[in-house]
Amino acid sequence: MAKNSFGLPRRGKSNRLSMILEILRVMEERDISKDFILREIKERHIGGIRASMTKIEILTQSPSRFISHLINLLYNPAPIPPTVLPPTRNLHWFYTDVVASSNPKTAVKDQVHKILVLNQLIMRTESFRQQDPKSIVILPSGDGYAIGFPDSLESPLQLAIELHKLVNEYNKSQANKNKVYIRSGIESGNVYFMKDLNGNNTAWGPGIIMTRRVMDLGEKMHILTSERVSSQLSRLSPENKSIMHSIGSYPVKWEGHLEMCNIYEEGKFGNKTPPSKPPDVPSKNFRFERVELILDVKNPKTMMTHHTQVWELENVSNEPKDMINYIIDGDAPKKFVDLHVSVKDSKGKKLKIIALDAKNPIHKELTIKLDKPIKPGNLKILKLEWDWEEPNRNYVYTFSSECKRFRYILKISKRIDLKQRVLKIVPAIAFAEIAPPPPVVRYHNGKTKVLWERKNILAHDAFKLEW
Secondary structure: OOEOOOOOEOOOHHHHHHHHHHHHHHHHHOOOOOHHHHHHHHHOOOOOOOOOOOHHHHHHHOOHHHHHHHHHHHHOOOOOOOOOOOOEEEEEEEEEEEOOOOOOOOOHHHHHHHHHHHHHHHHHOHHHHOOOOOOOEEEEOOOEEEEEEOOOOHHHHHHHHHHHHHHHHHHHOOOHHHOOOEEEEEEEEEEEEEEOOOOOEEEEOHHHHHHHHHHHOOOOOOEEEEHHHHHHHHHHOHHHHHOEEEEEEEEEOOOEEEEEEEEOEOOOEOOOOOOOOOOOOOOOOEEEEEEEEEEEEEEOOOOEEEEEEEEEEEEOOOOOEEEEEEEEEOOOOOOHHHHOOEEEEOOOOEOEEEEEEOOOOOEEEEEEEEEEEEOOOOEEEEEEEEEEEOOOOEEEEEOOOOEEEEEEEEEEEOOOOOOOEEEEEEHHHOEEEEOOOOOEEEEEOOEEEEEEEEEEEOOOOEEEEEO
């Protein structure tokens, strides 16, 4: 049999196509970009290839010896040393930021001024000044800070109280547009210590993540914590116990529901009014018989995407239900009117939106009323559609209730190189793992169609759909 320059048997057309498909499969599985192929082409001085080509176009126009070379590289990679996890520590966390600091209606210089004010006020607190700089962890977050204390759970509590008092005092002398409003969260948990890209020490892990999620529930001047932390603080002193106020269960991102506590002393610090609760989308009242999510990318440059979400709901409560809540999130600031939101029933009849919260430029909440209530045990099909850019080329879908069947479809121009994969988010460690089975990719009429299906999904499972 004739040999090629690599010493391998010459391949027929069918074998060559199989090798190309295998290269594409391995690159997708390992999340290897087109740059890998272009780098090898440059090193081997292969002509006729343009960087604007897709992976498929490059491979089909490359010589067979180069295809064999890529196969060898992919199946005989350089050994990778085992990953050693960095050390962990349990710290007591205070997380705060300026409320509405990213509001596009606020001038950038005013946003920066408020962040600088927050910095100065934190440094003026006794709780911060008395700490050994070498023992605490300070992590900037753009418009706020996460500060970890090693000694006592009371340290973040005292810092929160002092800071909120100073903010209240500062605001007394300011015009309305210059007033600074913050929100704060207190939690306790482990973090990993590591080096960042600049070689500086940093930390990340469940402790910081959960504190951020607790803080994110807050509004103007709230100090929030979980009931778990609240009970620990209450046992330390009667003064602590007197400022802890239970406010019930709140939905927390990726964590389901969490029993929360509002920390305040009326007229001195905190905010007596509990934070508003996000609408509880189908959970206790409904079960998903079927969910279908279709992302149709209309403009590859801006990633403007038409979203279609089909719910087949079963009423699992003991009474008829005639209202459904929806939450829509996006990566780019958007007015609600520009989203072209539409909700229809199985007959194509448009349903009325009876409540809307669209103040947040990247988060919208709406409630629709059904023409006829869904009786217990009955099913109802609803279709929600909206337009929103997806510049990060991913979409996170969280299931508020268990789901028997889920289907995800992506439609996009064939000219766009994809890194399609589905990740299951593991909330306890803020980690994502590849979710089987691998997506199925098809090509038709100049478009790429990605299909992924899964059965028997649990409530609060979350999947990151990447392309």
